[in-house]
Amino acid sequence: MHTKSVAQLVKGLRERQFSSVEVTRAYLDRIDALDSQYNSFITVDEAAALAAAGGADERLASGTANALTGIPIAHKDIFCTDGVRTSCGSRMLDNFVPPYDATVIQRFKSAGAVLLGKTNMDEFAMGSSNESSFYGPARNPWNTDLVPGGSSGGSAAAVAGLLAPAATGTDTGGSIRQPAAFCGITGLKPTYGRVSRLGIVAFASSLDQAGPMAHSAEDCAFLLNTMAGHDPLDSTSSTAATEDYCATLGDSLEGLRIGLPTEYFGEGLDVATGECINNALKELEAQGATLVEMSLPHSALTIPTYYIIAPAEASTNLARFDGVRYGYRCENPVDLHDLYSRTRQEGFGEEVKRRILVGTYALSAGYYDAYYKKAQQIRRLITQDFMHCFEQVDVIAGPTTPGPAFALGAKSNDPTSMYLEDVYTLAVNLAGLPGMSLPAGFVEGKPVGLQLIGRHFSEARLLNVAHRFQQATDWHLRTPDSAKGGTL
Amino acid sequence: MQWETVIGLEVHLQLATESKIFSGSPTTFGAEPNTQASAVDLAMPGMLPVLNEQAVHYAVKFGLGIGAQISKRSVFDRKNYFYPDLPKGYQISQFEAPIVGKGSFEILMEDGSSRTIGITRAHLEEDAGKSLHEDFNNHTGIDLNRAGTPLLEIVSEPDIRNAAEAVAYLKALHSLVTYLGISDGNMAEGSMRCDVNISLRPMGSTTLGTRAEIKNVNSFRFVEKAIHHEFQRQADILEEGGKITQETRLYDADRDETRSMRSKEVANDYRYFPEPDLLPVVIDDIYIESIRESLPELPADKRSRFTAQYGLGPYDANVLSDSRPLADYFEAVAGECGDAKIAANWVQVELLGQLNRAGGTIEKCPVSATALGQLISRILDNTISGKMAKQVFESMWKGEGDADEIIEARGLLQVSDTGAIDAIVNDVLSANAAQVQQYLDADEAKRKKLVGFFVGQVMKLSKGQANPQMVNELLAKKLI
């Protein structure tokens, strides 16, 4: 059962081959048996999950089922869930049980999905390895000495380890795509504004976007159908029409023009990873696509630009964590200043504090023009690069990451080298474009991710390309040895 | 040395919206603590702002009311600082691109002179909550009901030169915003709050001195007192050769003094940057014009019309146009009785006098404009004297009926019957022969004074009902 795709589970539930309680129980049992090796979940409420599954079975029986009725889904612990602790991977919110649901959670509930649990993540989504989590790092199911990537590392590990059929993530600079690549699954970061941000603990408001993480593009399309859409409570949510993302999955790739940015294939890219990507591109070529070499001349500036804008926005988004209305509060504050400064000293981890400080610096008097404003200007130049390319090509392709997953601890003491992990993913967030990562091979048993980038609101096209690729390959169907144990 | 005071005012005006500027919480004043604070207002994780259309509408309306430039593209920014009444750790405000640009309006002083005060800008922002300093075991209590209430911050140019002008400016502003219906202007409830920027310079100088900002001065009277106090404080320092520190001061009404707010002195660096949770607010000409068309007659226009149409003096016109209900009331009285000047006098003296004593408002006045107009008509047609009318008005105020009913019931009809008055005049003259002789012996100047005595006696005997004009005429004929 745990090897079935979301599409197969939906079909099986409809045909009463099995019940939602059975499916949910199976995943809960696997979490129980296997998650000690992955640490992919922070919170699992078995009773609530089974109760929701029971309700789903009633609706399935009475013929009132919706698109995802009875399907258990794991959610990154950044989505606020009514009555279920939402920690954001931080001590600051270790005790935080929101009395409301994020719009994404509401949409999954309306679609009938079962909330399986909340997954591990880098603290406040700041990290590329899951090592900044207050709950300890999640681990990569392909090799538990490796990081699963971050910040949605728990979601990626849970899906890769077959502890959940699908999961949600958020992506501010690669946080869906990079862990998807490291864990050998498929992940989609939609266009900025495609999925509501309401109820997602904010990291960088102009970059954050939620998306699906699953085994296949088809499953991602299933989830995106539920997630996407306008939310009147999010001012930055787009009113552009959504589409049925499953409808065009099988379209031909004949005539598709794929741009290959020279900057994504040059120095810094691991040679074996590059070979996997080239093989994948050949497959797409075989299906009728044309490969076009092109350039994104400002690529070298994406890391510094991102590491100004994201910390600047984060520094103020995280000002609300002050120990007054919810969350962590230091013991016996002597005065107001002590309450603030010690709550935030003790409640936030190193990386979060570092980014708050950098962001505060970038916005402070005398530095605003040199840092923040400059970065916003270069952000436009980076975006214009993409717009020029999309005049000639339909999709841009390249590696998701410079290399496969690295060992736990390898970069955790060197933030600037950790930031280099995001070199190919950051620009997509700066420009607000949709991007996805899909399994494209292995290097020494470690998965490699192919990244696809599209025009604004071209999610259907990206999913179509990915699906056609997955029809011809089986990288996304491989299962890590560590996941083969357990029940069923 | 002679010092000139230079004053600029920042007024925080609560806009009269139903819901908050960025959330769907109610804005009702005086609710139980934190019962009107939603997840957005409490800055719960993941919550996002969505802009209230009415707040934008009101801001544009204000801008048009002062003839200001309206920005077709305005931007919200975050103003970052930590304070317990500011749940997000930043206030959403407008810094670089406010919705209302430069404008101006005219203020009228009591002596009838007028001045034009420039408005630098007006921008939308959210209000903070309230800190309650009553003792909770050495803690401060935070009520976030007010957090997120829409504010229009109206910044004046440093065009104001003394306390009287400052008060006149605030009164004119109050009048304007209530005319526009964009705020209830209730200062006691904090709907209109004022920060005073004040500096001194030697008379004749054109450079600005170092200013102090006095926060939250919340009544016209306190503005006046705070300015007087701050003038004296700064003048004393300057006279002794000292220097003014640029700082924020708090006016303490109980002690009638301003004092430095050291808690806000901690080197503030607000780190303004564009609010990424909101997009630029873009409005077009059609929108602006539709609001322009909906503008009511504004106080200044009404004032000029009252002067031109009714022949009122500038001061009377100013008082009567102060609020829309009062102006409407006056115009209804004038229309009913047909004499605007007497109507103006009655409304200002008798009606406003009674209202002030009773602490009432024109909207809840027990005497309708029509009823007052009818009463005045009875003076004009000589049914009663002006003095009698005041008594009738008091009875009307108490709800004893309309003017005619009261005149009838009390038998207050003025006696204009020549024969009846003639008889009384004769009685008075014969009873006061000595005074008559005195009158006849006196010169023209003294006679004028003495005639008053006879008028008084006639009025006394007629119980005040004799037509005074006729009494005068008869006396003039007989005292020869």
Next chain:
Amino acid sequence: MRIEQDEIEKIAELSRIRISDEEIGQVTQRIAEILQMVDQLQAVDTHDVEPMANPLDATQRLRPDKVTQSNRRNAFQAIAPAVENGLYLVPKVIE
């Protein structure tokens, strides 16, 4: 750009994050490295480039002025660290 320890202390104060004396040296060094990395932006000519605050060139939608929220004080204050009589408590604020 070089950053000195006293500047870090100033930013930490603005951010209301206490940093212990033992940590301050390393924090300064890490942030200096990051600032050095981002300093390459200074070399880019951005003359006449409009800053980009948001990836979509969209404009603000306006919400009808309607009350949509009801009182949920109990639910919100159930998760608060310190409340009394419906108020959130903080150490005494002196003005």
